[in-house]
Amino acid sequence: MKIKIELLSDLCTCSGETYNSMVDMDVVYDENGIPYIPAKRLKGCVRESALEMQELGIITAEEYEKIFGREGNVRSAFSLSNAYILGFDEAVEDLKNCTYKDLLSPQNVLNQYTYIRTQTAVNLKTGVAEDSSLRTIRVVKKGLKFEAECNWNEENQEVVKHPKEISEILKQAVSLVKHIGVSRTRGLGLVEMELDEEEQKQAEHVLIKKEKLAEHNKIHYQIDLKSPLICKSPKGNQAQTQDYITGSKVLGLIAGAMGKEEYQNLLAMDDEIIVSNAYITEKKERGVPARLSWQKEKDQPYETNGRMKLTEMLEASKKDMKDKQITPSKIAYIANIDKKKTVLSVETEISYHHQRPRDKSIGRATGKEDGSSFYQLASICSGQSFSGYIYANREQAEKIIDAVFGLGKVRMGYGRSSEFGVVDFVLDSVTAIKPSKQRKVKEAIVTLLSDVILYNENGMLTTDIKVLKKYLEEIAGVDNFKIEKPYLQFDTIGGFNVTWGARKPIFNVLGKGSTFLISSEKEFDINLFSNQFVGERVSEGYGEIKVDAKPKKPSVSVEVYKKKPKIQMTKNLQNEKTGIINILLESEFERRLQKEVRKKLEGRQNQYRRKEDILNAAVSKLRMIFKNELSYEAMKEQVDGIENDAKNTLCKDLIKLIVPDEIARTIQTEMKKDYNLKYPIEWEKERLYRVVYSAYLTELKYFTKILQKKGENE
Known part of the structure; x- marks a missing residue:
């Protein structure tokens, strides 16, 4: 089954986080920057709808509990996943196939699905905005469609006995949900939801x-x-x-x-x-789990090739440690x-x-x-x-x-x-x-690959390594193991038994990663330790060990490497399934257009400062023309008709500085080279003109304001 959601208004699924002090209330999005609707929010809204149905007498309290369970010990009859945009998997695949990280920053991707809204609090007596009350909120754009996977929990007997009745109630509850997210009483979060029972x-x-x-x-x-x-x-x-x-x-x-x-x-x-x-x-x-005996020098970094040399403390002598300040490596896991x-x-x-x-x-x-x-x-x-x-x-x-x-x-x-x-x-x-062929040794290194639960001879829980020694001796068939150089850590375990409805006892155990040397006067078969677990509750994963023969030529140094990032072949960015890369390219194209406009204006600011007496009037005239004309050529014609000679000359100079087609060709050449594009990004002339001159006139407006403020201060 799937729950289908269409946004009829903007939506904010508040994440509880802020972004860079620019966004006070942010939406929930994944590591790629694609927004989604958390399942807990959805399920809470569906539950509220069903609760209203119960209060109105449409369903009984018993039917409500059959579907949504009861707080504490009764699980709900269905499971719900997060709601993702249509084509989410394809969009993620397109993003992963692109290796240009500057294009794929999560904020870049997020901006294609969202925008920023502002709001303030108004004093009811004065009608004026309260001081320090301006807030920004990011919202997901209306019109987007989401889908959430919904599955019946197969062990739920009520669903097995009455599938149609339970399904119909859930379908009604889903369809009754009309608002989700924050500010749902202030215009946000209006949705259309339905349950699609198509089998997955x-x-x-x-x-x-x-x-x-x-x-x-x-x-x-x-x-x-x-x-x-x-x-x-x-x-x-x-x-x-x-x-x-x-x-x-x-x-x-x-x-x-x-x-x-x-x-x-x-x-x-x-x-x-x-x-x-x-x-x-x-x-x-x-x-x-990595051995606790692998330690490093204080503040030691990885080398440029991702390598780090650690010290194997099981082999190190006092001479090796002279003038070295050693600290734990804090490596969680290691793999060959x-x-x-x-x-x-x-x-x-x-x-x-x-x-x-x-x-x-x-x-x-x-x-x-x-x-x-x-x-x-x-x-x-x-x-x-x-x-x-x-x-x-x-x-x-x-x-x-x-x-x-x-x-x-x-x-x-x-x-x-x-x-x-x-x-x-x-x-x-x-x-x-x-059974493996015998491999006789006198010394070996024991590493605990999981926590080990031990009971002593009195049946008491213990972390005494001597008790562990007895388990090892029993496996090897010897009775004289000697433990040397133990590097141990102690963890706490517990848990909850669902059948009993009670907590398991919480106690200390020998923690995973603990390691030490064992030795015997007589040789023992090290292969007897293969696939062996020691201690109690081994069926639950406790007690996994690894026993390695001590190297004949021991080395104090151990080399470990960082995980290499996945290297992907970069396909042509315009050959993609969902269009998300093309949207990002167009967004980058627009950003570069605006940057080029600022760059050109900065190069002429000193010249325009000398004409500040008529600059404000010229900019105001251009802004008025921009509102009424749909092309750069039409703007040029209007400028030619300005009667005031000084204003006419300055306006001609201003529009001659920024020619949309010329700027677009420059950016197209750059991006074709930077992103290996088969063909350049091309916009209709009207769109190009509106974007370029909207940015240009905005920059001119702020430039004239700065000049005015400077003149007032002088």
């Missing part, structure tokens, strides 16, 4: 065949974010988000797809299913890309929201104790990819594949019923887990 094409979630499964399998899954994703911090702060997707979320997705009974049967099998955390991925390479240790980081963002008062006659959130509130949510930005692994035997893997195959539109995380959590979830490859 389902994404493919499984790319592997059951025939390729072995007795024990390592299934690779990838998650591509189509909208921001909220992975709430275990500390309960909604202004913070984790920078990875926990294995428990993926396990919950699988459990929901299977159903309660089938999932319980899966857990009852002898082999424990394990789902690793999903970490940031680039070029199909999964990033892993093109045979280089490449630094990866996760982009996050904060969005601002509000809840209106319980009394709907109050048209805005007040922040007072009336049910309204302002709040912000942190999320992982869309457009990023994450991946991880599922460890399962053949029977478990078959059941997982069947369940994932039947998934519809996938949403994950907090706030997934509106705006957040739309993802593409794919099982794309599988590897058989087989």
Whole structure:
């Protein structure tokens, strides 16, 4: 289904931010500068319409709750995505295929869809504008059309039992929404909305065949974010988000797809299913937490080639550290890309929201104790990819594949019923887990790739590394491991169990990225640690480890590299799908025309200063002619008829300075070269004349005002 929206007036979906002190109230737009309507705003408006239907007796309170859920513990029957302009995907593709960053600045793109309005407060007694009350507001232009994807939550039994009745109520509620956004009682936000029930094409979630499964399998899954994703911090702060997707979320997705009974049967099998955390991925390479032992010199920057040399503290001696001031590298994730240790980081963002008062006659959130509130949510930005692994035997893997195959539109995380959590979830490859040939070593480096939960012999939660040592000894079949040079960090975990409707206990764990050396007097097989998890709750992604043999020729220096920007072939900018690049080119053409006008006028200002006694009259005459004439040639004819000789001469000189066709040819040549255009940008003569002389006369007007003010001061 889709909700279609047409703007019948200008719209401001207030983002809660300001732009460069020029815009006091800004609209919501993406990283490209394309405005969109947040799903939480849309869903709130549809909910209010349905609430009015309930109050008027058109629907019952029970029907209302079936569709919109109940605050606290009942999820709504449908999920809603952000509303984007028609042709959004094609427009984004056109923008990505263009590498001219000066043309593609978000503000440049945004200006094609929006404009700035001003407003002020008037004193009711005096009728005069209040001091310091001028405000600017950016609005999306009326006439634009948006679409938002809308999907029924398949696990909702009411939708399954009564699809037509529920669908009809939602359709009526959508059609009743007539205003959205801010200042909806002051002329903004008038819309026409309708629910289109056309079925959408389902994404493919499984790319592997059951025939390729072995007795024990390592299934690779990838998650591509189509909208921001909220992975709430275990500390309960909604202004913070984790920078990875926990294995428990993926396990919950699988459990929901299977159903309660089938999932319980899966857990009852002898082999424990394990789902690793999903970490940031680039070029199909999964990033892993960087070692805490990789440290750098204080204030050390990356070199010009994007390289940085770090110090491996596990190998460093006192001599190596002499006269060096070492600090943590603060590298989040590392991946081997093109045979280089490449630094990866996760982009996050904060969005601002509000809840209106319980009394709907109050048209805005007040922040007072009336049910309204302002709040912000942190999320992982869309457009990023994450991946991880599922460890399962053949029977478990078959059941997982069947369940994932039947998934519809996938949403994950907090706030997934509106705006957040739309993802593409794919099982794309599988590897058989087989015993490896023995590789005997006496020393190894252990890195924790996820948080590790440990219980001591008394059943108490602990972060004692000696307890972890016992787990490692059990895997290796030795009893004399020695731990050296530990670099540890401690994190807090918690969570919420939806089934129980209660919080999980919050406690400290050994954090991911922690690393240390292990050694033994006797040799041990390092390959026994492959695909191993240690500690508790490993099925949720905890306890993932990596054990590497200590190099025979240890090096104190470690080279890491910045992620290289994607290099795209620049197509001809005028061969595009949506026309957005042509619009930007025309906008740039207009900007350069205005710049050239200012440049030419600045070169003649000293000459015009000597004629300031008649300059104001000459400019006033040209402005009057400009209002009535539609071409440069017609303006020249009118100037020729001016009777006053001095004014006639000055006006002729002024219009001779700025000839629209000549300026246009200059700019066309520049832009054809700068942007590799097949053909120049050409405007009709009337349009060219109006744009050039509108800018020119405006500059002349301000120039004469400056001269007048200067004369008054003297």
